[in-house]
Amino acid sequence: MILKTLLWAFASLAAICIHTNTALAYTPFDTKVVNMVDRGLVYLENADPKDYHYGTSGFAGGLGERALVAYTHFKVKHDPNARVVQQGIAAVKTMVGVIRSGKRNVPGISFEVYSTAVAVMLLAEVDKEKYKSELKTLQGFLYELQYPNGAFSYIGHKTGDISQTQYGVLAIWTLDHAGIPLDYKRVAACAKWLIRVQDPSGGWPYQAEDPGAGRPNIRQKDVYPAMAYAGGSSILIAGDALRLWGDTSRSDMSAFPGAPKAIKLYVPDANSERRKGATVNSEKVIGAIKASDRYLANTEYKRAAKDYYYYQLYTQERYESFKEIALGLKPDESPSWYNQGVDELIGYQDPKSGGWGVEDHDHSGSVAGTCFAILFLIRSTQRSIAAASSGTLAGGQGLPKDTTKIRREGSQIKGEPVGASVLDLLSALEDDGNEALEGKSLPENMQLATDPKELRAQLDRLERLVRGSQSYQARRVAARLLGKSDDMRVVPALIYALSDPDLAVRRYARDGLRFISRRFEGFEMPDKPTEGELRKAERAWMDWYLTVNPKHIFVDQ
Structure with a gap:
């Protein structure tokens, strides 16, 4: 199981309560934040194999974790030749080889959505053209893992898994933007399933019972506040892949700092024809998000001694970022939930190694926990939505200001x-x-x-x-x-x-x-x-x- 930690992540988490008295306002480009990220990257670069939660082998454990480290490093440094990035790419190629072999009973190999999704995210981020063949293989495997009702879960399970569904649809969204031909009826089916299994309270369960099309939503078991972030993220990602709110995030970047205000250019969409006929009621999607927001507003998260805090932060960042474009909001560089997260991460970063989850024994493990913390700090999802430049400075901080002596x-x-x-x-x-x-x-x-x-x-x-x-x-x-x-x-x-x-x-x-x-x-x-x-x-x-x-x-x- 990839990052088996991820399986239980949402089951143990609650939503973070936004403090109204956060003293400082941060952005991903503040010196303090950048220094935290740099120290975290040093930790990932020097991590020992024993620091990985499941070692450095195995389809769902070490290989998936290698891919996660590579993805995190590349999102910041944009260096495909960095050692950890090359290790991650090699790990994904091993995964692709196993998939292409057709074998599903390899000893020590567990096939699941998380590792497949992270593999897609890494290859598409590094070079979607160079790795198009591998991306198509991973796409086919995702289809194999998807349930007929649109959900994702473990092979052989009877219920859809909200946590895994989030990563399945995130991989599909990534493939969509990589120009890989997709079956959008599958995306629509996933969105409709998410709407059906939302608890009447506005939250989502960890394992969802499907009441069936045309039937009223039912009370779900094990509804956790953190599932609102996972379920909400999933439905927002699916809606964006279906272009329920248009292409504004790809054609008009004027809302982002430093972008020219008058430029709106055509961006080729290889899947526009395939998207036709895959319909979802956008009002129902927005209604589900508003219900989720109400649920989260009434829920307070207090960190336990040993939970999945870092993974939850990254999930929250994804939810808030996709919600911005769904609701047509101007991207906020310094929202209150981000400021609170930065304040907390300052205190949780290990003073010696620079990693997170080193001393507090977070269930995700220190390597994955550090990845999640960094991805939160750099507003990774917001960058992905904005198609952040691989030619910018480390951290995607824009064009250099110094024009004569850098x-x-x-x-x-x-x-x-x-x-x-x-x-x-x-x-x-x-x-x-x-x-x-x-x-x-x-x-x-x-x-x-x-x-x-x-x-x-x-x-x-x-x-x-x-x-x-x-x-x-x-x-x-x-x-x-x-x-x-x-x-x-x-x-x-x-x-x-x-x-x-x-x-x-x-x-x-x-x-x-x-x-x-x-x-x-x-x-x-x-x-x-x-x-x-x-x-x-x-x-x-x-x-x-x-x-x-x-x-x-x-x-x-």
Whole structure:
């Protein structure tokens, strides 16, 4: 059983009570939070096999836990070559090999949803195209595990398992966004099952008895407050996969800090036709969530000496993040429930190792517990919904602020500010002999003009700089500012800058293209590309831009 800890997670948890007197307001980018995450990652990188709850072998235990560690590490560092990430990928390949063998009675192997879901999440996050074959195999296995009524559970069980259903539908949502062909009638069946088995109180049970279609909801046994997070997350994830509330989370990123406000681009949807005919009443879904919220509001969670606290935090973050888009809310970087969780995690982090669950003996184990704590701290689900950029800084903290001299300490970027006037800055940049910007950085509040005529003039000057300035400092700043603009016309100039002799200019151009286009995963151009990788990325960006502006002619590439 993967992370067998997960099987009992929801059965032991209650909802966290939101304290109204939280002293501090945190975001995932605060220094204190980033330092906690960095220390947690060090713990995961150095974890001994004995620290893993079920060792480091076995389909559902160690292999699944390896995948969870890899997924967590990659969500923060975005480094596919990191040792723990490679170990996780190797573990998933072993799992895929077992599935493809067709054997279901391998000694020591337990087939279940959790490990399969984490495997899907890892491969899709690292490289959904490279691992498309493996993702399709995992998809087929998920179908094998899904019950006819839409639920997920252990093979041979008679009742659907709310906890496992959450991970099954999360894997389906991930496959959906990876462009893997899906059977959406299965998704709709899962959502309808979740609505049927919701307890009249608004919560969900651990093991759910299905009253059957068209019948009133019945009182369920073992209804736990934490099941509201699991059941609620499941129905929200299914609703998003079915696009019950549209595609706003994928086409308009203006609600997220740093995103250009005017950009709404078409994102290809490989499953749009397959989604037709799979219907669920969106009002019933929202009604179920409102009932769940009422249930949670009347429930207080007090941590027991030995429970699944860290796993519950991650589940809550998932519930709240999907609820934001379902209800059309602006993403909140510092909600009260997050602030409380950070306050508590500060006290629970082991002072020596940096892990969580080391001394308090959380049922999930210290390795999985640390993963869950980190995923909560970085708002992992919110990032997944926003298609967070693999080309950003560690922790997905956005494009670098320093445009001429980057100094990195951990996950923090530091530099010295320069004058805030764009006009003054442009004048300095256009003087090729001016080295005044050496060691300086672009100010936090540096903004291009809002007046259309002034903006066009500034962009013209920046495009000339990025294409022809003799100063690498000038080209860096120009590429950085072009990447922040709301004007699609700068894309050809940024594509041109991909082949700049200065590696920093190339990175700013690449990140700017990802930012403007909303293709956050980019086209596989590393920080130090080979000539072949560079040409491939240039060609891919040109082809993409021609889908937006078919009449454009690239004359200087």
